[in-house]
Amino acid sequence: MTSLTDTLKKITMKIDNLDVEHGYLVNSSGKILFKTTDNKERNVWIGDKLANLTSNVITDSTFIHNHPVNYFVGNIPVLSSLSVNDLATNAAYDMNATIAVDPVYIYTVKRPKSGYGKFVNRTFTKYYWDISDKLQDEMKKQILDGKLNIREYEENLEHLVAKQVCTHFGWIYSRTKNPYSDFKISLKGEVLQYADIPKWIKQSKNPNKKKLIESYRQKFMAVMNRNPELKEFYDYPKK
Numbered sequence: 665m666t667s668l669t670d671t672l673k674k675i676t677m678k679i680d681n682l683d684v685e686h687g688y689l690v691n692s693s694g695k696i697l698f699k700t701t702d703n704k705e706r707n708v709w710i711g712d713k714l715a716n717l718t719s720n721v722i723t724d725s726t727f728i729h730n731h732p733v734n735y736f737v738g739n740i741p742v743l744s745s746l747s748v749n750d751l752a753t754n755a756a757y758d759m760n761a762t763i764a765v766d767p768v769y770i771y772t773v774k775r776p777k778s779g780y781g782k783f784v785n786r787t788f789t790k791y792y793w794d795i796s797d798k799l800q801d802e803m804k805k806q807i808l809d810g811k812l813n814i815r816e817y818e819e820n821l822e823h824l825v826a827k828q829v830c831t832h833f834g835w836i837y838s839r840t841k842n843p844y845s846d847f848k849i850s851l852k853g854e855v856l857q858y859a860d861i862p863k864w865i866k867q868s869k870n871p872n873k874k875k876l877i878e879s880y881r882q883k884f885m886a887v888m889n890r891n892p893e894l895k896e897f898y899d900y901p902k903k
Contacts, residue, residue, distance in 0.1 A: 666694040672728055672763065677844045679730040680765045687729035689713070692760070697725060705734050714757055727754070728763040731771075733847075738856035740815045741849065745771045745822040745839065748792045751829065755780040755788070767847030768819075771826065774836040781834070791832065796825045808870040814854045814862070855887050856880045 671694035679686045685708040689697040697717065702708050708729055714722055735742040746754075746764050754762035754773055761774040803821060806812035823839050830837035861880055865873060888894055 668692055668694045668726065670694060671696065672726070673844065675728050676765045676770065676842070679728075680842060680845055681733075681767045681847065682730055683732050683734060685729055685732065687727060690726050690728065691721065692724050692726075697721070705732050710753070719758070723758050723760065725759055726761040726763065727759055728765065731764045731766045733766055733768075737814060737818055737862065738854055738860035740818050740854050740856075741768075742818045743768060743820075743822070745769075745826040746773055746837075747822070748789060748796075751792070751826065751835075752783075752785055752788055755783045755833075755835070756785060765842060767845040768842055768849060769823075770840050770842050771823070772836075772838050772840075773826070773830055776834050776836055778834065788833070792825070792829050795828050795832075796821075799824055799828070804864060805870075808865070808868055808872050808876060810872065810876070814856075815849070819849065854880070855883050857884055 668690060671690050675688050675690070675696075679688075684701060684703050684705055686699065686701040687708040687710055688699045689710065691697055698713050700708060700710060700713060710727065717725075731744045733741045733743065743766060744764070746762060750762050750764060751773055753759075754775075758775070758780060761772060764771045799821060803812060803817050807814060807817060827837050827839070858877075858881070861877060865876060
């Protein structure tokens with residue numbers, strides 16, 4: 665007999681490295697209630713399908729979907745935890761859990777024993793984006809101050825936002841390594857050509873900006889010198 669854990673494992677292994685989002689609603693017994701895709705990289709809408717189900721069926725269910733890794737800053741993959749819409753939909757429909765998977769992590773939000781309480785989307789959304797703006801500002805400053813690198817920023821920003829938001833509302837959130845994937849993030853740092861350096865770094869008034877950009881230039885040129893056959897593909901400014 666198939667269990668919920670078995671079904672979620674099979675789905676994760678099937679969708680964690682797809683280029684567009686696919687979603688599945690699964691009940692507590694591991695039965696797939698529906699599967700869907702909008703064939704988009706950053707969206708899969710399930711409201712119309714949930715409308716066809718009774719509230720007790722939805723409350724018992726877990727929604728699992730993938731977050732494609734299609735966005736990069738230079739050679740750095742941009743990883744995305746549960747989005748504001750993922751979290752809001754989960755609470756608004758009183759689902760047991762919502763899961764997002766990618767080749768690196770599995771992100772989960774679960775209903776606490778006390779329930780989600782009275783959910784007000786406007787209040788929730790404002791809090792989410794306030795936290796997102798605050799963490800972005802803090803982490804960008806850490807990058808310019810040399811205390812954080814861009815890889816860590818792109819890997820953890822949405823995760824830290826989701827974690828702080830869920831803690832505030834008393835929801836159960838976790839991020840675990842995806843045990844079914846062999847995808848690896850390079851720990852050698854970030855190698856960015858000038859065009860890949862984020863605009864907010866180039867436009868910053870932080871006195872460390874020039875030093876940071878120069879460090880990226882040196883790393884990039886070191887790669888070009890080791891691999892001269894690549895030079896014809898890049899246009900990089902001299903000092």
